[in-house]
Amino acid sequence: MRCSSTFFLALVLTLPLLAAEGKWTPQQVLELDPAWLKQQGLELPPSRLWDAKRGTGLLAGTINVGGCSGGFISSEGLFITNHHCLFSVLQEHATPENDIITNGFVAKTRAQELRSKTLRLTMPRRFTDVTAEVLAAVPANAADAQRARAIEQKSNELVATCEKQPRTRCRVAAHDGGVQYVLQEMTELDDVRLVYAPPRAVGEFGGETDNWMWPRHTGDFAIGRVYQKNAPFKPEFFFPIAKSGVKPDDFVMVLGYPGTTYRSLSAAEMEERRLWFDRRATVYREWIRLAEESAKGSPAGEIAIADSVKSLANRQKNAEGQLAGFTRWSVIENQKTLEAKVAKALPAKQAALDGLATVAKEKIATLDHDFLLDHVRMTANSLSPSGPKALVFAVAVARAATERAKADAQRDPVFMERSIGRVRQQLDREEKSFFAPADKAQLVSFVRLALALPADQRIAAVDQLFGTANDEAAIRARVDALYAQSKLVSLADRLAMFDATAPQLRARRDPLLELGFALSSAIDEMTERRDRWEGAISRLRPEWRRAVASYTGKPIAPDANSTLRVSFARVKGYQPRDGVWYNPQTTLAGVVEKHTNAEPFDVPDPLLAAARNRSASRWADAKLKDVPVDFLSDADTTGGNSGSPTVNARGELVGVNFDRVWENVSNDFAYLYSVGRNVNADVRYLLYLLDEVAHANTLLAELGVR
Numbered sequence: 001m002r003c004s005s006t007f008f009l010a011l012v013l014t015l016p017l018l019a020a021e022g023k024w025t026p027q028q029v030l031e032l033d034p035a036w037l038k039q040q041g042l043e044l045p046p047s048r049l050w051d052a053k054r055g056t057g058l059l060a061g062t063i064n065v066g067g068c069s070g071g072f073i074s075s076e077g078l079f080i081t082n083h084h085c086l087f088s089v090l091q092e093h094a095t096p097e098n099d100i101i102t103n104g105f106v107a108k109t110r111a112q113e114l115r116s117k118t119l120r121l122t123m124p125r126r127f128t129d130v131t132a133e134v135l136a137a138v139p140a141n142a143a144d145a146q147r148a149r150a151i152e153q154k155s156n157e158l159v160a161t162c163e164k165q166p167r168t169r170c171r172v173a174a175h176d177g178g179v180q181y182v183l184q185e186m187t188e189l190d191d192v193r194l195v196y197a198p199p200r201a202v203g204e205f206g207g208e209t210d211n212w213m214w215p216r217h218t219g220d221f222a223i224g225r226v227y228q229k230n231a232p233f234k235p236e237f238f239f240p241i242a243k244s245g246v247k248p249d250d251f252v253m254v255l256g257y258p259g260t261t262y263r264s265l266s267a268a269e270m271e272e273r274r275l276w277f278d279r280r281a282t283v284y285r286e287w288i289r290l291a292e293e294s295a296k297g298s299p300a301g302e303i304a305i306a307d308s309v310k311s312l313a314n315r316q317k318n319a320e321g322q323l324a325g326f327t328r329w330s331v332i333e334n335q336k337t338l339e340a341k342v343a344k345a346l347p348a349k350q351a352a353l354d355g356l357a358t359v360a361k362e363k364i365a366t367l368d369h370d371f372l373l374d375h376v377r378m379t380a381n382s383l384s385p386s387g388p389k390a391l392v393f394a395v396a397v398a399r400a401a402t403e404r405a406k407a408d409a410q411r412d413p414v415f416m417e418r419s420i421g422r423v424r425q426q427l428d429r430e431e432k433s434f435f436a437p438a439d440k441a442q443l444v445s446f447v448r449l450a451l452a453l454p455a456d457q458r459i460a461a462v463d464q465l466f467g468t469a470n471d472e473a474a475i476r477a478r479v480d481a482l483y484a485q486s487k488l489v490s491l492a493d494r495l496a497m498f499d500a501t502a503p504q505l506r507a508r509r510d511p512l513l514e515l516g517f518a519l520s521s522a523i524d525e526m527t528e529r530r531d532r533w534e535g536a537i538s539r540l541r542p543e544w545r546r547a548v549a550s551y552t553g554k555p556i557a558p559d560a561n562s563t564l565r566v567s568f569a570r571v572k573g574y575q576p577r578d579g580v581w582y583n584p585q586t587t588l589a590g591v592v593e594k595h596t597n598a599e600p601f602d603v604p605d606p607l608l609a610a611a612r613n614r615s616a617s618r619w620a621d622a623k624l625k626d627v628p629v630d631f632l633s634d635a636d637t638t639g640g641n642s643g644s645p646t647v648n649a650r651g652e653l654v655g656v657n658f659d660r661v662w663e664n665v666s667n668d669f670a671y672l673y674s675v676g677r678n679v680n681a682d683v684r685y686l687l688y689l690l691d692e693v694a695h696a697n698t699l700l701a702e703l704g705v706r
Contacts (some may be wrong), residue, residue: 020634021671022557023258023565025061025182026050027127040568041251043649049566053447055126055185058651059564062239062255062644064122064186067381067562070224071645072238072703073653078195078224081643082658083203084310086222088192089116091307096299101306104199106694110232111226113193118422120167121226122186123235130158130172134181144535145528147620151538152531156409156416158183175558177541178263184563193228198222198689199604203593207600212321212662214582214679216630217591219689220658221681223699226242238310242652245621245628245684246571248584251649252633254426254567254678258560259381259640261425261668265546267335268357270669274326274363277319281369284316284386284451287442294438304435306504312386318665320640325666329577334670344552346701349547352565355540359533369457370526370657372450376521378414381562383426385576388443389434393488394516395523396423401502402520412527424498431491436483443479448472448553461518465511486512554691560638569635574677576663584633587626588685594626610692619688628682631655637678638668646680 024032029049037046050057061072066088070081074413087101093114094101107113137154138147155172161169162185169188172181197203202219210216226233246252260274291309295301325331343350363370375387376395385392400423403415414423450462451469469475487493487510497505497513505513550554557565573584588611595603603611614620614627621628637644637657644657660667663675687705690696700706 001255002526007610010683017419019047020567020569020673020676021636022555023560023567023636023638023700024056025127025556026057026124026559026564026566027532029059033663034608037568041570041649042253042568044651056124056236058237058239059255059566060124061235061239062124063517064146064257064380064562065192065224065643066119066121067259067640068643069641069645069657070121071255071642071647071653071656072235073223073241073645074238074704075234076702077228077233077235077578078238078654079224079226080221080645080653080704081224082220082656082681083197084314085268086119086194086197086224086645087203087310088307089114089119089192089224090197090401091303092116092429093194094303094306097304099299099303099540100197101303102200104197104202104694105194106196106690106696106699107194107699108696110225113195115191115193115606118425119192120190121192122188124184125168127185127564128183128185129180130183131181133158134172135178144539145532147532147538148535151181151269151535153409154411155181160409160418173561173563174538175561176545178538179542179545179558182563183538189226189228189233191230193225193227194222195225196223196694197689198694198697201599201604202607202689204310205603206594208317210223211317212659212665214576214661214677215586215590216659217586217594218630218658219685221656221680221686222229223376239647239651241687241705242650243684243687243705245682246631246648246654247623248571248622250571250654252571252635252654253648254569254635254637254644254646254680256538256565256635256637256641256644256657257562258309258565259562260700261560261638263669263671264541264559265335265669266353266356266360266544267598268333268334268337268360271331272360272367273669274323274332275364275367275646276371277322279368281316281319281323284312284319286445287386288312288316290437290441290445291438292317295435298435301435301438304433304440307388307433312700315386321662321665322668324662325664325669328663329666329670329672331666331669334510338548342547345551346547351546352540355536356544359536359540362529363533363671364426366418366526366529368453369451369459370434371603372446372453372459373519373523373526375446376519378423378426380413383414384430384433388446388541389430389439390443390483390486390489390512391446391519392492393427394486394512395519396427396516397488397494397497397505398502398516399511399523400498400519401500401505402517405502409473424495425499427494429490434489436489440476440479440483442470443482444476447475448478451475459522461470461515461520461522464518465515482512482515486510488512488516560640562640567635567637569678571631572634572665572677574634574660574661574675576675578605582632585621585631585682586629587621587623587624588629588688589626591629604695607689610688614688617688619684619691621684627685627688629685631680631682632661632677633680634673634676635678636667636671636676641678655682656686668690681705
């Protein structure tokens, strides 16, 4: 096993360095100065965190939970993650008669645990540097699109070979656009069951009002269990519960799979991302409103849209925070200043910077068109796009048929043999989230946005079907007709169509399906453009990134890309603005204080009753004289870190990460020491709820605290 990261650790770490910045890979942890790590507060030898020879270590207790993070917490396959990360399992099993979304769920026995149809977990096994092999596959003097396709084909070959091992999922991850390519080997586990989730009023306490805010009083945690061959999975590593919790200034580590950050981007590329976040904030706000209005008064409808609306709302507010951060922290202006300094010191690298700016300009020219298409296509990162589900169904069925006709290595990765079965499962699972009135309203919005695109960004398929509709009523009438005439909205028919050939599907003359074929062709055209862009980026960004590293003379952790990382931190408060200081811990007293008897601050009666004696609870903090609820640390996190285990210097679980503070949302573009804070649910709040509210004695015993 080998995984060199020399570039990212260009200098010896005896230089002064603040612990908080950096999402470090397992291999980088081994290259950090052990004395420095000990000085930061780590009590374990780095080799306990990761053993490169064996390809495992304590970090292997950190799992990927369907795009979130999580951590094993018992030898019998129990894992912890966020309430919102297992929300889809709650929604999958909830009914108006047994609304476990609202009421919460606890399995008193293992037989009562609720299995998910689609959720899978992966745990890390090995990381191998394959940079030389990937780049060697690029023909000499290759055009950019050819370069991108060569990299993708070689990556697919490496993945195919890797996945010949049983129960293995593999991926070639590009660090910082191509500075390094790493083959990840992961053990996959597909039998995931829900064990415990608090009532929604606890797991989402504060709702969107408190989302991305501090002080926070949310119990955003849930517990699942993984099975293998119908028996609990037995992980080699798990995080024991630290019953004593944390206190201010304690050293902690946040372990997980952060999704995407943008610190390696040029200023021009950051501007393209800023515009993209602006579109997301505006469009998602409308789609949330339409879904909620359509489902109002329908218990079944409210359950159906719950997961989708929750996801949209989180991303919409995140986009607003990104936009606010761009302005408040002068993100693009600061990046331009750095670029000018680097270019002055290393003038030969100006061409690479200019090339990245050209790519960004081209992306902006098609941004609105591509934004819409991205919301109806499944990707390797998301099999559940946020667009109208009817269009998602149509595009997925059409693409499955056309991609099956190709050689496997030439297919869209989502529809390769290794993953196409998951697409079928997702089309089945989406039935639980499909509510026709809400979906129709969202499709009307989608069409209206498409018809408003400038002439050079039009989506021909939408124009052909809706171009003569001169007002919203006319669009709505055509949408109603599409649904009435299509079999795609029927689960049985949709699954049958998924296995059909393109000629068989065409013979149906289903208008919604025909729209899916046309949109699939538009997606292919978009992919061609993106191949060219990605090929250019793979040439240009590594050159520029090395120039920045040379100029700054400090270690650089690569941008987040959904690979395993660790951030070292301390429990800290912060000053959000002049004259205000936020303490790093909140307590159950704050939950009671916020209680209004109405959403989003409606504390469940059993919790209110138990809280009267909270100071006497064995889970109360001696100094706070109350049960701790949430705490802050200065860990470097982003989306994908939801559910990350937060552990102490000995590797014991003290909390679970679930958010960042508002002032830190734009952390994706630049880490800010003064306000860089993540929000964690304190494990003692979880134990309090299990013990004194849910009375889950069997579960507490398994966690070693009963």
